[in-house]
Amino acid sequence: MITSEVLSMIPGDFADESKVWIYQSNRPFIEKEQIQIDEQLYQFYAQWKAHGEPVKGWAKLLFNQFIIVMADETGTHVSGCSTD
Template sequence: MDIKNILPADFSPASRVWIYQSNRPFSEQEALEINEQLDQFTAQWNAHGDEVTGWGKLLFNQVIVLMADESRTMVSGCSTDSSVRIIKSMERQYAVNLFDRLLLAFLVEDKVQLLPLAQLNYGIEKGFISEDTIYLNNTVLTKQEMETRWLIPIKESWLATKLQKTVSS
């Protein structure tokens, strides 16, 4: 997937990004509803009364991405809180977990596969994933980082140190 073709071209490379990964894929109907809710939210997103230039989309039927172009309006604590509220609302609405940072996501045959961090070594030993498996690096903070460092091979991520321990042991 060429992420550059999906992200808004007119947003600054420094635009802030928030990534929320679901513990399960959404159904087609849920995906339509989520994208509609994201459109509605970003259309009325404000920071101290000023409109935030925002964008939101569900990717891979499992990953919600919110982006704010701060070249026009800086995102405030209140506007960040409002974005977290919509995500928490979706969590409740669809009975999913969108805040589990210990659940790692990988692209296997163009589908998101999840693996708890604690089972990373098991996944490598059993051949479910390898150093070339694409990892969703959900720690990226900007549009530019998302374009260049979001979908990366495990060997180029912070997980590489875990991979080398497994291979060498």
């Protein structure tokens, strides 16, 4: 995967000030795990809420080993329990 491919996956409509969390696994995930992780990440960010308000979020497994989570806080501020 090259840089342009990665950049094409990341939403372009998020504010420059969006929060980003990066989690690294101690090993690459196998294909079955990758599918499960991507499904769980989608389910998470599709219903992500902070103080009852929807969060504009995005999450993806990259390079089979890094989980990237983004939150655009221009509409809803993410804090406390919504980041756990």
